[in-house]
Amino acid sequence: xxxxxxxxxxxxxxxxxxxxxxxxxxxxxxxxxxxxxxxxxxxxxxxxxxxxxxxxxxxxxxxxxxxxxxxxxxxxxxxxxxxxxxxxxxxxxxxxxxxxxxxxxxxxxxxxxxxxxxxxxxxxxxxxxxxxxxxxxxxxxxxxxxxxxxxxxxxxxxxxxxxxxxxxxxxxxxxxxxxxxxxxxxxxxxxxxxxxxxxxxxxxxxxxxxxxxxxxxxxxxxxxxxxxxxxxxxxxxxxxxxxx
Amino acid sequence: xxxxxxxxxxxxxxxxxxxxxxxxxxxxxxxxxxxxxxxxxxxxxxxxxxxxxxxxxxxxxxxxxxxxxxxxxxxxxxxxxxxxxxxxxxxxxxxxxxxxxxxxxxxxxxxxxxxxxxxxxxxxxxxxxxxxxxxxxxxxxxxxxxxxxxxxxxxxxxxxxxxxxxxxxxxxxxxxxxxxxxxxxxxxxxxxxxxxxxxxxxxxxxxxxxxxxxxxxxxxxxxxxxxxxxxxxxxxxxxxxxxxxxxxxxxxxxxxxxxxxxxxxxxxxxxxxxxxxxxxxxxxxxxxxxxxxxxxxxxxxxxxxxxxxxxxxxxxxxxxxxxxxxxxxxxxxxxxxxxxxxxxxxxxxxxxxxxxxxxxxxxxxxxxxxxxxxxxxxxxxxxxxxxxxxxxxxxxxxxxxxxxxxxxxxxxxxxxxxxxxxxxxxxxxxxxxxxxxxxxxxxxxxxxxxxxxxxxxxxxxxxxxxxxxxxxxxxxxxxxxxxxxxxxxxxxxxxxxxxxxxxxxxxxxxxxxxxxxxxxxxxxxxxxxxxxxxxxxxxxxxxxxxxxxxx
Numbered sequence: 001x002x003x004x005x006x007x008x009x010x011x012x013x014x015x016x017x018x019x020x021x022x023x024x025x026x027x028x029x030x031x032x033x034x035x036x037x038x039x040x041x042x043x044x045x046x047x048x049x050x051x052x053x054x055x056x057x058x059x060x061x062x063x064x065x066x067x068x069x070x071x072x073x074x075x076x077x078x079x080x081x082x083x084x085x086x087x088x089x090x091x092x093x094x095x096x097x098x099x100x101x102x103x104x105x106x107x108x109x110x111x112x113x114x115x116x117x118x119x120x121x122x123x124x125x126x127x128x129x130x131x132x133x134x135x136x137x138x139x140x141x142x143x144x145x146x147x148x149x150x151x152x153x154x155x156x157x158x159x160x161x162x163x164x165x166x167x168x169x170x171x172x173x174x175x176x177x178x179x180x181x182x183x184x185x186x187x188x189x190x191x192x193x194x195x196x197x198x199x200x201x202x203x204x205x206x207x208x209x210x211x212x213x214x215x216x217x218x219x220x221x222x223x224x225x226x227x228x229x230x231x232x233x234x235x236x237x238x239x240x241x242x243x244x
Numbered sequence: 245x246x247x248x249x250x251x252x253x254x255x256x257x258x259x260x261x262x263x264x265x266x267x268x269x270x271x272x273x274x275x276x277x278x279x280x281x282x283x284x285x286x287x288x289x290x291x292x293x294x295x296x297x298x299x300x301x302x303x304x305x306x307x308x309x310x311x312x313x314x315x316x317x318x319x320x321x322x323x324x325x326x327x328x329x330x331x332x333x334x335x336x337x338x339x340x341x342x343x344x345x346x347x348x349x350x351x352x353x354x355x356x357x358x359x360x361x362x363x364x365x366x367x368x369x370x371x372x373x374x375x376x377x378x379x380x381x382x383x384x385x386x387x388x389x390x391x392x393x394x395x396x397x398x399x400x401x402x403x404x405x406x407x408x409x410x411x412x413x414x415x416x417x418x419x420x421x422x423x424x425x426x427x428x429x430x431x432x433x434x435x436x437x438x439x440x441x442x443x444x445x446x447x448x449x450x451x452x453x454x455x456x457x458x459x460x461x462x463x464x465x466x467x468x469x470x471x472x473x474x475x476x477x478x479x480x481x482x483x484x485x486x487x488x489x490x491x492x493x494x495x496x497x498x499x500x501x502x503x504x505x506x507x508x509x510x511x512x513x514x515x516x517x518x519x520x521x522x523x524x525x526x527x528x529x530x531x532x533x534x535x536x537x538x539x540x541x542x543x544x545x546x547x548x549x550x551x552x553x554x555x556x557x558x559x560x561x562x563x564x565x566x567x568x569x570x571x572x573x574x575x576x577x578x579x580x581x582x583x584x585x586x587x588x589x590x591x592x593x594x595x596x597x598x599x600x601x602x603x604x605x606x607x608x609x610x611x612x613x614x615x616x617x618x619x620x621x622x623x624x625x626x627x628x629x630x631x632x633x634x635x636x637x638x639x640x641x642x643x644x645x646x647x648x649x650x651x652x653x654x655x656x657x658x659x660x661x662x663x664x665x666x667x668x669x670x671x672x673x674x675x676x677x678x679x680x681x682x683x684x685x686x687x688x689x690x691x692x693x694x695x696x697x698x699x700x701x702x703x704x705x706x707x708x709x710x711x712x713x714x715x716x717x718x719x720x721x722x723x724x725x726x727x728x729x730x731x732x733x734x735x736x737x738x739x740x741x742x743x744x745x746x747x748x749x750x751x752x753x754x755x756x757x758x759x760x761x762x763x764x765x766x767x768x769x770x771x772x773x774x775x776x777x778x779x780x781x782x783x784x785x786x787x788x789x790x791x792x793x794x795x
Contacts (some may be wrong), residue, residue, distance in 0.1 A: 023357075024353075025352035031429075038423075038425045047458070049455050049456075060465060061484075062476075065483070143469070144474035148290075155473070173483040176476060176477070176484065
């Protein structure tokens with residue numbers, strides 16, 4: 001291994017300004033930025049595989065009992081689902097605009113769009129809360145809770161599930177639909193919460209003045225994560241609310 | 245860098261750059277994190293090993309020997325779960341990989357040092373969950389957690405599945421970190437065709453970790469939900485499907501087998517090249533076969549389920565796909581063997597482990613074909629034949645590679661040499677003990693001894709007794725191995741930078757490396773196995789006198 005030219009290399013990298021935010025193991029800001037972005041893309045692959053398991057479960061059980069899925073889905077409020085879809089799509093737009101503003105060094109603009117994105121995220125969760133409450137009122141929680149509004153007796157804990165013969169005109173087997181519904185939207189909801197955490201952190205750093213034209217990595221990868229949250233919902237909405 | 249003080253620190257021996265417990269627990273240095281992983285997995289290996297010895301002792305004679313049937317069920321579950329999730333999956337990647345990968349790449353650290361430390365602590369949290377599960381009644385489902393038993397048994401399944409869930413995230417983040425590191429942090433001149441085969445293997449492993457582990461996470465989460473809320477996805481009586489659990493589980497756990505073996509192959513490629521003192525035969529083929537295993541590994545999961553009631557067509561398809569695994573595996577074995585031919589072989593202990601790997605992996609791999617064949621699998625399924633097969637691959641191959649790799653890189657990690665003679669004694673004990681323990685298991689398995697059974701027919705007694713005695717030799721071998729490491733730490737002579745005369749890039753660093761790995765960013769001008777392009781100075785600087793010189 002030759003180290004003859006490496007002295008030059010080291011000297012060159014030292015000659016450039018070495019900003020505070022550039023970690024010691026990177027040579028250039030571009031390298032650090034690309035590294036962070038690649039990391040987030042790989043993480044997104046992981047997330048998609050994680051949801052993938054639930055999508056497979058959905059496909060299998062819907063394939064087995066399409067009619068049950070059709071009946072059960074009518075208990076979901078597609079209007080609220082549609083509103084949430086629009087809210088999330090809009091929030092993806094504002095997240096992308098936040099990245100754009102940080103690229104041109106507009107700190108205020110970045111903050112503005114991040115706040116809008118966060119408001120959309122909270123709006124999404126509020127609507128989800130209304131939907132979940134209705135399901136709980138109707139005793140549509142899956143598993144042992146099925147048929148028992150809110151958390152009835154024997155809902156949590158050991159023993160086999162004792163399910164009533166019918167709930168709101170649905171056969172007992174409809175609890176499978178709600179099992180998948182709650183797992184998928186629940187996991188997605190957790191991702192919305194994590195997204196809120198990530199974007200709040202980005203917003204805080206932006207307000208502190210951490211970012212500039214040359215350094216906006218966190219804004220970019222935060223927005224990338226938020227697009228994933230949006231992407232998953234784009235599939236969940238038609239599959240769960242619009243079963244035809 | 246910004247200040248002079250920092251510059252000095254980066255050029256200090258990593259073991260001396262900072263003192264005190266805190267400088268270790270909060271370190272962002274990949275080498276120290278690797279060492280912390282090393283200590284943790286050795287403790288996990290010890291714990292799993294104690295369970296293994298207890299199991300073998302119980303099986304010494306039919307009927308009750310030292311424990312009840314219920315205790316036995318818990319012991320084999322804990323042996324499996326600890327060895328798989330706490331030891332073998334993080335063993336080579338998280339411990340040796342963390343230490344060696346950035347040094348091999350000529351990088352100063354992994355791509356995300358904070359994430360690296362976070363994965364270590366996630367591992368620790370997962371371990372705490374696992375220990376909690378052991379204390380609060382343990383699990384008796386087997387490490388596979390099959391439904392419906394796992395949803396109905398009253399042992400502490402939830403905490404153990406949560407442990408595996410959490411450990412999975414540690415594995416994902418480590419894999420992610422390594423993938424990005426390989427892509428973005430290679431030294432100038434280190435293009436893909438010059439990557440060491442260890443890096444290729446770890447890269448393939450990382451792909452599997454990133455893509456397969458999340459499926460296990462969601463599966464175990466659904467299992468925990470089934471226990472807590474009675475969620476019916478895996479419960480046939482509620483309209484769910486217990487076989488779906490097996491599909492999901494093996495969709496992760498078969499690729500996970502490659503998470504365990506591909507790093508072993510990665511280590512062996514380095515050992516064989518270094519100690520044959522010649523360019524590795526078929527470099528590109530070995531590199532691609534690692535990626536090939538990563539790909540094919542995702543397509544064969546249902547061969548664990550031939551007797552679970554899957555359709556005949558699916559079984560045939562998965563059986564045929566399973567045979568594909570033999571191709572990349574065979575490519576590796578033949579290329580390693582061809583590397584030995586006309587090499588100047590130096591039989592150090594690491595090389596002995598590499599040769600043991602070659603022999604035992606061949607046995608483990610070929611018996612895998614018996615199990616991939618539908619007709620023989622129906623006979624051999626869930627017998628000791630399967631136990632012997634996967635122990636030949638997991639222990640006879642991966643653990644051998646780990647033991648060899650640890651000694652090979654020990655001078656780099658500890659900065660000290662180990663006692664070659666005692667190390668050879670420990671190798672002999674491990675090699676004999678391992679084969680004594682598991683070779684007979686092929687025989688009793690093919691004669692119908694089922695796995696996971698507490699009691700057995702008297703005709704199996706000689707095999708079981710032989711196997712148990714073998715496990716004692718094996719245990720003794722590990723004690724001697726531990727002694728070698730401790731003795732080296734206490735009184736080993738200082739290691740030169742390149743004690744093996746290897747052309748590998750990591751040996752151009754100091755022993756032990758400085759905090760930034762190299763004082764100056766290295767520029768790579770040749771491949772890691774290009775012995776014909778090396779200078780004597782590179783190979784023999786600080787090289788022991790009695791070693792064979794360059795051929």
